[in-house]
Amino acid sequence: AQSVTQPDIHITVSEGASLELRCNYSYGATPYLFWYVQSPGQGLQLLLKYFSGDTLVQGIKGFEAEFKRSQSSFNLRKPSVHWSDAAEYFCAVVRGDDKIIFGKGTRLHILP
Amino acid sequence: GAVVSQHPSWVICKSGTSVKIECRSLDFQATTMFWYRQFPKQSLMLMATSNEGSKATYEQGVEKDKFLINHASLTLSTLTVTSAHPEDSSFYICSARIDSQETQYFGPGTRLLVL
Numbered sequence: 001a002q003s004v005t006q007p008d009i010h011i012t013v014s015e016g017a018s019l020e021l022r023c024n025y026s027y028g029a030t031p032y033l034f035w036y037v038q039s040p041g042q043g044l045q046l047l048l049k050y051f052s053g054d055t056l057v058q059g060i061k062g063f064e065a066e067f068k069r070s071q072s073s074f075n076l077r078k079p080s081v082h083w084s085d086a087a088e089y090f091c092a093v094v095r096g097d098d099k100i101i102f103g104k105g106t107r108l109h110i111l112p
Numbered sequence: 113g114a115v116v117s118q119h120p121s122w123v124i125c126k127s128g129t130s131v132k133i134e135c136r137s138l139d140f141q142a143t144t145m146f147w148y149r150q151f152p153k154q155s156l157m158l159m160a161t162s163n164e165g166s167k168a169t170y171e172q173g174v175e176k177d178k179f180l181i182n183h184a185s186l187t188l189s190t191l192t193v194t195s196a197h198p199e200d201s202s203f204y205i206c207s208a209r210i211d212s213q214e215t216q217y218f219g220p221g222t223r224l225l226v227l
Contacts, residue, residue, distance in 0.1 A: 034215070043116075100158070101158070
């Protein structure tokens with residue numbers, strides 16, 4: 001069965017530092033992968049998605065993610081974080097019946 | 113584009129009452145809408161898939177008689193929590209998918225508190 005693992009429950013980085021949030025998936029074929037961000041008490045906003053093609057995907061707010069089939073990973077990166085990036089980040093994959101399943105999320109904390 | 117709204121954003125009700133939550137796609141037609149439930153500091157759990165003009169399909173463990181879903185049109189789906197109890201208190205989020213695309217667009221969520 002398809003699954004998504006986000007190994008880090010919490011990540012703390014200093015403002016201006018680089019960021020990488022990890023995501024591993026389990027899926028037999030080429031997966032459809034997403035990263036969403038959720039601010040407290042809000043819905044989810046799509047940061048970026050990978051369906052096929054270039055394995056380095058650019059998203060909104062300066063985020064990017066790289067699909068690595070050999071590692072079954074789709075890690076999210078940002079070269080320099082801002083205080084407003086503090087939020088919960090969810091990696092997600094489309095499962096066989098076209099429904100999205102989410103990882104447990106990684107909460108990002110930003111130090112001033 | 114691809115904006116999804118939910119109404120209400122907050123609802124407080126007494127135990128035993130029913131609560132209806134609306135999910136609307138504002139600028140696109142959504143053949144399929146999804147309803148999720150999120151407990152504090154947890155991930156989203158898919159409750160059901162709502163298809164316009166047909167019965168919703170529920171995930172395992174979700175009571176279809178308790179969580180009534182109606183997809184009346186291509187832009188509106190409703191979730192009714194019947195005979196709500198305190199354990200139904202949660203954050204309910206809907207999403208809508210544009211036909212032929214895999215991307216889901218999420219509403220802002222509805223926080224339900226059952227007293």
